[in-house]
Amino acid sequence: MSLHDATDTSASPQAAPQVTDAYVHQLDRQYVFHSWAQQGAQDPxxxxxxxxxxxxxxxxxxxxxxxxxxxxxxxxxxHPRVVAAIQQQAAQLATIAPAHANLARGEAAKRILARAPQGFSKVFFTNGGADANENAIRMARLYTGREKILSAYRSYHGNTGSAIAATGDWRRVPNEYARGHVHFFNPYLYRSDFWAESEAEECERALQHLRRVIECEGSRSIAAILLETIPGTAGILMPPKAYLQGVRQLADEFGIMLILDEVMAGFGRTGRWFAFEHFDVVPDLIVFAKGVNSGYVPAGGVVISDAVSRHFDDHLFVGGLTYSGHPLAMAAIVATLDTMADEGxxxxxxxxxxxxxxxxxxxxxxxxxxxxxxxxxxxxxxxxxxxxxxxxxxxxxxxxxxxxxxxxxxxxxxxxxxxxxxxxxxxxxxxxxxxxxxxxxxxxxxxxxxxxx
CATH class of the missing domain: 3.90.1150.10 (Aspartate Aminotransferase, domain 1)
Incomplete structure (x- = not known):
């Protein structure tokens, strides 16, 4: 039964069900399997x-x-401007393989890079935040030739293989199939793991803790430190400004890449285009999704620094997705970012x-x-x-x-x-x-x- 059939009682001699909350709820409970849930307890x-x-x-x-x-x-x-852009793109080119160039993808990448710091010139598109983190991890490992990824216990990076292993919360534990992940404690003064009584103490002790984790894990085995700029699902944990600067310094000292996950915090959420702008720090890879087109069509990606993108000029990037840079998602990105700029x-x-x-x-x-x-x-x-x-x-x-x-x-x-x-x-x-x-x-x-x- 189509949606049209559900609302048009002339479709057949026997009237189709009227669309009500009860009918939609029944459809959901009968046919839909929900995320992160005991299915029998769902009442959406x-x-x-x-x-x-x-x-x-x-x-x-x-x-x-x-x-x-x-x-x-x-x-x-x-938003009518974004909806219209998706409709126009669907009428012109609804889908195309990622190996082809298309206008929407190029324009979307151009607009994202216009908001990125200097030293970034390429974007790899994914279907969402989880696979954006997956591919950022892949890039870091291929670029450095190292294996381990360090990430925080208070974090969420997605539900695919490496992304969920990089996640720190309880959902990681039944999903630890990926290799080479190590966790550390990030700053959280309200419930300090470092017995700190001030933000300065929390910052200093959290950075010393991270240094010891790097040293004990073997710095030459670590490809990247992956952090949400501001951990979102973990509690919107505002880091001390000096903390991210200190992490950047540790990464540089030990030749480790810094990946900042801006999936939740990016594209306006914090009152800046990127949340790391609040902290005067620049990562090597920027992971994005969600707000880049407000989720109207699934999209995410990695903004790649020049050094990393140049590496793959003559080294194979062993990653890809059927829907990387999907035209409908790209049209939504272009319209969203233009509208956000035009409307303040x-x-x-x-x-x-x-x-x-x-x-x-x-x-x-x-x-x-x-x-x-x-x-x-x-x-x-x-x-x-x-x-x-x-x-x-x-x-x-x-x-x-x-x-x-x-x-x-x-x-x-x-x-x-x-x-x-x-x-x-x-x-x-x-x-x-x-x-x-x-x-x-x-x-x-x-x-x-x-x-x-």
Missing amino acids: MVVAGAAGCRVWDHAGNTYLDFSSQLVNTNIGHQ IVENADRVGNGPLAAGLARLAERHALIGEVRGVGVFHALELVADPVSKAPLPAAQVGVIKQQLQARGLLVFTAENRIHVVPPCIVTEEEVKEGLAILDDVLNAYANSSN
Whole structure:
């Protein structure tokens, strides 16, 4: 049965089912296998449509999207300029093998490189962030002739072979099939692994810890250090500014490549085109996805420094994807980046995110003992919820789930992970929408606290 059949009762003598939330939910539960889930426990929210910072179901219930779905709809939902570009590209050239040159891919790469630091001149396109990290790892190993990849325990880099092995969180453990991965602790002052009492101490001790890991693993065996510029799923962990500079210095000292994963933090999310611009550091490889075209068509890639790209002028790059540089995805990138520039969307993320949003979240933390810490930048913030503000005992994930359900019932969608609420609206969010979302958060946290007393 086609979607047309589901809505056109004249298609057959017997009327087709009316499209309702219940019907869509039934289809999903009967036929769809979900990510990261016990299948029998799934009860997915139905979404019928979206525009800007809002989504709605078939019953007409509307929700303010402070999750940006999976922190990717930076330009908001259904931006007409991007939708039109995809439609135009589909009419002209819907798909083509990556060995061919096509206009959309060249223009997309040109626009990405225009935002990259000096010393970058090539882009390798992938289907998303996980395989972008895979190929960045592959490039580093081929370029250096070394094997090991160092990455942080508090990280998420994707669900493919090397990307999940590089990930630090619990999802790595049942998926450790790839070779040559070593983990270290990155800075996190609120729950310091280094007994630090200040940001300066946390930074110094985290860098000394990384130095010892490099020395003990054998620096000549290490191809790259892979870091999220600002770890996202792990808690939007803002590194001390000197930390990434120190990692860059360690990489240079030991001849190790530095890969910065900007999948979640890049293309406007932090109020800059790239998050590493906040830290005055330049990596050797830049991994991107998500916000580059707001996920309208799956896309990701690696921005490659000149030294690495020149290496592959006369060395074989043993990597590739059928849909690398898919025309529809490339058209979406071109339209997204042009629109973000023309409409000042990155500047809006900076102004609103570091102004009304940050100030409002700070006020929430003052009013609610449940919030142990607020951290973030731009439209990339996290509330760390605690059962006790003195001991910092994390609020159990089940209770965070209750709060998330209550927020949804009030019309607010948020991204949650473990004991955290991530407040990550699209980069186009307005001051009025921020005020609306924060009011709902305030009311729900108040109700939760009262019910727990």
